[in-house]
Amino acid sequence: MITTHLLIKNDLSKIEATLESLSAIDCEVLVGDLGSTDGTAAVCQDHGHKVFPTNLPRDAARNKLAGLSKTDWQFYVEPGEVVSSGHDLFHSLEGKSKRAYIITDGMITKEIRLWKKGDCKFVNPVFESLQPDDSEPVNIFIVGVEQPNYLLDLLKWKEQSPHLAEVDYYLACQYLALKDYPKFLTHANYYLFKDGNPNYPTIMTRYYLAQINLHVNRNVHEATRNLIYCLAHKPLMSEFWCALGDCYYRAGVPEKAVEFFRMAIELGKDRPTDDPYPIELAKYDEYPNKMIDLCRSILKTTYPYRA
Amino acid sequence: MEIYQFYINLLRNPFTVKNLKDLEQYYLRQGMTREANAFGKLVASRFQNDNHTPVDKERPEQN
Numbered sequence: 001m002i003t004t005h006l007l008i009k010n011d012l013s014k015i016e017a018t019l020e021s022l023s024a025i026d027c028e029v030l031v032g033d034l035g036s037t038d039g040t041a042a043v044c045q046d047h048g049h050k051v052f053p054t055n056l057p058r059d060a061a062r063n064k065l066a067g068l069s070k071t072d073w074q075f076y077v078e079p080g081e082v083v084s085s086g087h088d089l090f091h092s093l094e095g096k097s098k099r100a101y102i103i104t105d106g107m108i109t110k111e112i113r114l115w116k117k118g119d120c121k122f123v124n125p126v127f128e129s130l131q132p133d134d135s136e137p138v139n140i141f142i143v144g145v146e147q148p149n150y151l152l153d154l155l156k157w158k159e160q161s162p163h164l165a166e167v168d169y170y171l172a173c174q175y176l177a178l179k180d181y182p183k184f185l186t187h188a189n190y191y192l193f194k195d196g197n198p199n200y201p202t203i204m205t206r207y208y209l210a211q212i213n214l215h216v217n218r219n220v221h222e223a224t225r226n227l228i229y230c231l232a233h234k235p236l237m238s239e240f241w242c243a244l245g246d247c248y249y250r251a252g253v254p255e256k257a258v259e260f261f262r263m264a265i266e267l268g269k270d271r272p273t274d275d276p277y278p279i280e281l282a283k284y285d286e287y288p289n290k291m292i293d294l295c296r297s298i299l300k301t302t303y304p305y306r307a
Numbered sequence: 308m309e310i311y312q313f314y315i316n317l318l319r320n321p322f323t324v325k326n327l328k329d330l331e332q333y334y335l336r337q338g339m340t341r342e343a344n345a346f347g348k349l350v351a352s353r354f355q356n357d358n359h360t361p362v363d364k365e366r367p368e369q370n
Contacts, residue, residue, distance in 0.1 A: 224318065228311055228314045228315065228318070229311075231314055232308075232310045232311060232314060235330070235334070235342050235345070235346070236341070236342060236345055244318075256318075256321055259321035259322065260321060263321075263349065266345075266348070266349055266352065267345050267346070267349065269345075270341060270342075270344065270345035270348075272341065
């Protein structure tokens with residue numbers, strides 16, 4: 001038996017699908033209500049789940065729900081998410097905390113979603129995550145939803161902890177999702193100034209900086225500079241090679257772009273799927289192949305002597 | 308750092324097998340076997356299938 005946690009706040013349109021999917025797992029469901037006014041809490045109660053109203057920050061609310069649980073293993077989902085496969089694995093859990101695969105719009109991310117009570121705790125009032133991160137992958141797949149807008153909560157957190165590097169990281173992520181690129185660039189650069197270590201958030205921040213520099217600011221040089229950093233630390237990520245191919249495609253050097261798209265395909269084959277980094281599925285085959293064809297057709301028509 | 312220079316060399320000339328070989332050796336020295344093997348396979352495939360330049364003969368930049 002495991003306990004599943006849900007934090008809700010006006011999620012009426014998407015809660016039903018999540019509750020339906022949880023009914024396929026034999027689990028107790030504890031719901032933390034952060035102030036719904038649209039009847040989401042009532043729907044959860046209709047499904048027979050206990051609802052606890054709370055005005056705590058998200059990390060404290062989740063820790064409180066875990067404290068109320070009577071089982072060893074804990075699991076959490078977000079409203080709108082649906083557990084699509086791996087149901088049988090919920091009842092044979094042992095050892096370390098587990099990272100589940102979250103699939104959203106052709107992108108796979110991995111998050112610690114299953115943990116043993118007492119082994120870890122949620123940290124951060126927004127974009128809360130479980131720490132310490134001593135986890136291993138498990139073949140549980142969840143169909144995800146778009147990240148809600150937490151900007152106001154993040155700005156409040158920034159006011160409380162102006163020097164904390166993580167706040168700038170999450171603000172950068174939030175502004176990127178909101179397509180506010182000048183603010184994304186500001187906070188991404190603040191974050192990289194504060195945290196110089198090559199780790200998941202710095203590498204991914206540099207990748208997104210490269211994408212914005214390339215596609216929005218048209219600054220190929222800056223994009224390439226960031227991508228070299230990403231590749232130096234994670235050379236098997238096809239996404240980074242594709243972005244490098246994009247730089248050379250945009251700079252009008254299709255023959256070099258072809259080489260980098262080829263590296264995306266060939267090196268990407270050896271990428272481990274169980275690392276914590278996200279996977280953009282199309283970048284491992286479909287996208288680089290399409291770009292190679294495009295570059296070769298440009299070479300044939302524009303520079304027949306180079307093709 | 309050494310690794311960044313290897314990538315800069317690769318950007319300058321991705322057609323030269325030596326630049327891939329340097330990366331293979333670098334990751335091998337770092338104990339990153341999976342990465343080193345992946346570059347090793349790339350080096351082998353470039354030697355076999357392509358008209359890529361062998362290690363000791365650099366092809367001049369094309370643009």
